[in-house]
Amino acid sequence: MSTREIRIILAGPRGKMGSAARQLIANTAHFQLVAYLDRKQESETGFSDGQVQVYTDVEQCLSEVEADVFIDLTTPDAAKINLEKALDHHVRPVIGTTGFSEAEIERLRQKSEDKSLGVMIVPNFAIGAVLMMKFSQMAARYFDDVEIIERHHDRKLDAPSGTALKTANMISEVRSEKAQGHPEETETLEGARGGNVDGMPIHSVRLPGLVAHQEVVFGGSGQTLTIRHDSIDRGSFMPGVKLAVETVINAKTLIYGLEQIME
Ligand SMILES: NC(=O)C1=CN([C@@H]2O[C@H](COP(=O)(O)OP(=O)(O)OC[C@H]3O[C@@H](n4cnc5c(N)ncnc54)[C@H](OP(=O)(O)O)[C@@H]3O)[C@@H](O)[C@H]2O)C=CC1
Numbered sequence: 492m493s494t495r496e497i498r499i500i501l502a503g504p505r506g507k508m509g510s511a512a513r514q515l516i517a518n519t520a521h522f523q524l525v526a527y528l529d530r531k532q533e534s535e536t537g538f539s540d541g542q543v544q545v546y547t548d549v550e551q552c553l554s555e556v557e558a559d560v561f562i563d564l565t566t567p568d569a570a571k572i573n574l575e576k577a578l579d580h581h582v583r584p585v586i587g588t589t590g591f592s593e594a595e596i597e598r599l600r601q602k603s604e605d606k607s608l609g610v611m612i613v614p615n616f617a618i619g620a621v622l623m624m625k626f627s628q629m630a631a632r633y634f635d636d637v638e639i640i641e642r643h644h645d646r647k648l649d650a651p652s653g654t655a656l657k658t659a660n661m662i663s664e665v666r667s668e669k670a671q672g673h674p675e676e677t678e679t680l681e682g683a684r685g686g687n688v689d690g691m692p693i694h695s696v697r698l699p700g701l702v703a704h705q706e707v708v709f710g711g712s713g714q715t716l717t718i719r720h721d722s723i724d725r726g727s728f729m730p731g732v733k734l735a736v737e738t739v740i741n742a743k744t745l746i747y748g749l750e751q752i753m754e
């Protein structure tokens with residue numbers, strides 16, 4: 492782990508995750524906040540901490556500020572632009588924002604390798620969620636039939652969640668594509684069987700009161716196995732954000748998922 496001071500630009504500082512990340516940076520001695528990137532002017536939001544400048548233009552921010560790491564906790568559309576711009580300015584992105592497709596990640600992996608510059612794309616920073624994904628991958632070696640049910644707060648923009656897609660992706664690494672359910676099943680209500688990754692249905696629930704929750708349900712002859720994780724507070728994500736920032740600084744390629752760097 493590097494302990495030299497790491498200069499950080501934080502995008503999305505007024506958001507739910509951005510607010511928690513501000514506290515993390517303030518409480519970490521070797522993290523130095525050098526700029527915020529927001530969507531709106533200070534005059535519109537009233538957001539300012541009096542210490543560093545709030546930019547609303549990513550190009551201007553990256554041109555004027557010397558930084559090592561760019562943490563993005565915004566929206567899928569904004570993150571995709573920010574990530575490319577950060578790489579163009581040789582600033583290492585840590586992307587917590589979800590909504591990237593596998594094809595986009597592969598293209599970005601190439602760009603990161605061409606520049607020998609680390610990128611971290613982390614669909615879920617919570618250690619428990621990473622373990623849920625790893626345990627699900629283990630279980631998938633023994634159970635072919637699996638469905639994923641993710642539940643989130645109703646302010647979430649993307650569905651399914653990045654975690655659900657990453658879970659399906661990790662299960663697909665050990666499970667052959669399989670059409671599940673009755674071969675002749677039909678939906679009498681469109682979407683009733685959820686989304687589908689390699690035959691695995693994914694169901695997305697959005698309700699006020701929720702934070703971030705997922706169940707991976709396996710079925711076999713005479714038994715089911717459910718692996719479940721709940722984030723009930725956004726503090727659950729912060730140790731993972733810290734680890735990602737400390738890792739990306741020495742990385743030379745794109746790292747997709749915290750499980751790649753956890754012991
Ligand atoms: N990897 C992980 O472990 C986790 C990832 N996430 C992901 O992080 C992202 C943010 O989540 P959350 O904090 O809940 O969302 P919020 O909506 O609470 O916060 C997003 C913030 O980004 C701001 N924003 C929007 N566009 C831009 C832009 N172009 N530049 C700068 N800021 C911008 C929004 O401004 P405004 O308020 O004006 O709209 C808002 O303040 C989501 O993609 C979510 O899926 C969430 C939790 C954990």
Ligand SMILES: O=C(O)C1=N[C@H](C(=O)O)C[C@H](O)C1
Pocket residue numbers: 589614615616643644647651652653654655702703704
């Ligand atoms: O939007 C959220 O809140 C979350 N998003 C991430 C995802 O899409 O998986 C991580 C976590 O589930 C919270």
